[in-house]
Each structure stands twice: as structure tokens, then as C-alpha cells.
Amino acid sequence: MTETFMALVPQFGVYLVGMIVFLSALAIPLPGSMLVMVGGGFVASGDMELVPVLAAAFLGVVLGDQTAYTLARQGRTAVLERMRRSDKRARQIDRAEALIRRRGMLAVFLSRTVLSPAGPYVSYVSGAGGFGRLGFSMAAIPGAVIWSAFYVGIGYRFADHLSEIASLIGNALGLITAATILVLMGLWLIRGLRDTAATEIRPEGAAATEGKHD
């Protein structure tokens, strides 16, 4: 499929690049970053101009991010209201929303750069989780600048080895994402072990305290 889209870039130019990037920012499985690299490769060969390729990539990401955020925000009320009917779920939702408000900008920025495979999902979660549009945009737009410049630059620099470099970047991003999940799972595991240890110790401690009162 990637090859088919690559063959369409010389015909449809930056419009195709921008459109595919936009759709991939909505989590539609299309080779957005690959086409931006192809655009960078065509800039290097003199087939395309640098500024329109950069602009198409940047606008595609920004519009895609904002659309995903808006869709999730609009669907949020109905879905959340239904979920909040259960007290337990309502508490979990409140906690998740508080986390997004506290750490949202960092999550959005990282998901536009080193954790870019997670980008579309973070847009949806931000919209659904009630993260403010200003905070979302303040992290997403600089992230989009870095993302666009990185992939156009990589395409330009490694123009004659695009497939190899795309595969290498894909695996490197996979490694970063997996390592992040590993760290989070490790922290979760440690917290779980601590909680278990505290629960086992508490009855003895409580008994000792009771003994003192006697």
C-alpha cells in the first residue's frame, strides 16, 4: 500500500502529502510519516519545493490533531454521562481527567515527537478527557513543527534510502514506545508490591498499637 501512495506523490504533490498526514493524525492507518519523507526526498532531487512540503506536513498534522480533539470532545459528553452512572467509574473518570489536566501538555508534546505512534490516540484522549484546547494546542503545535521538520529533513538527507530509513525509524519509535511501557509497568509493579507489603505489615502494627493502649 505504501508503494501505491508513494507513486501518487509525484502526480498529486503536496496535496496528497497533506491529506494523508491529516488522515493518519486521525488514527487512520496510512503511511503519513513515510510520505513526508518521500516529499523530503523529492525536495532533495529537485522535483518538489521545500516550503510547500513542510507546510503540507505541518498543516496536515495540526488540522488532524485539532479534528481528532474536536471529535472526541463532542462525543465526550454523551459517552461520559453514560459511564458516570456507576460511582466507581465516575471516580476513575475524575482521576483520569485530573491526570490529563496535570500532565496533559507533556503527554501531548511527547506523543508528537519521540512517542509519535501514540499521537492520534492522545488527541482523542485529550478531547475526551476534558483537557483544555489552549493547553492541547500549545503542546501539539510545537510538536507538529518538530515532527514535520524531522521527517522532511530525514527524507532530504537520506533521499536515496527512504525505505530503509523509514523502517529504521519505525523500529526505533517502537523501541522507545516499548521502553516507555516497560518503565510504566515496572513502576506499577513496584507500587503493587509496596501496597501488598503494607497490607501484610499493617495488622501487626495495628495489634502493637492496640497493646500499648491496653
Added chain:
Amino acid sequence: MAVAGFLLALVLVLYFAGSVMREMRGFHDAQHEGRPLEGWMTPRYVSMSYRVPPEEILALWQISPDIRRRMTLSEISKLNGMTIDQMQRLVTERARVLRAGGQ
């Protein structure tokens, strides 16, 4: 649950780390070779990859220099009746001659 997640993430880390290392080695080797021609490429792209002037490439492929900008090799193949393999051989040979300092 957390243990299973941790082990799964560990397996993924090892898998991706292995892939990255293998591809970095392959990428280093590939940088010394011209990239095989594919249907989506343009004459200028081939010119850049093989360091053969674009006008020479068009002449080798018996194509007029006035063709539309960004015409792909698939489209050129329909115009000149050559397969991409035939175009590849002509370009590779010309690049070899130019590298050897020939005219």
C-alpha cells in the same frame, strides 16, 4: 496482570532493539549502493541516487527532455516501452562508467 504486562513489554523492547541494531547494520551497507529503481521514482530522483545527470538519464531511456515534471518511471515505461529492469541496467552501467572517470 502487571507482571504479564511487564514481561510483554520486555519482549517487545528486546525485539525492537534487535531490529534496530540489524537495520542499522543493513543501512550502513546499503548506503554504498545505488537504490534499485522502482515505479514511483522520477528521473531526477534516479539522477540524484546514481549521480548521473538527468539529461543523460532521459537520453539513455530515449525520452524527450520536455516531459512533464515529476513523471514516474511507471509512466515512462509506458512511453518508451522499456521495463524498469532495462532502465535499471542502462543507468547502472552509465553510473559505473562515470564513477570510473569515463565520458
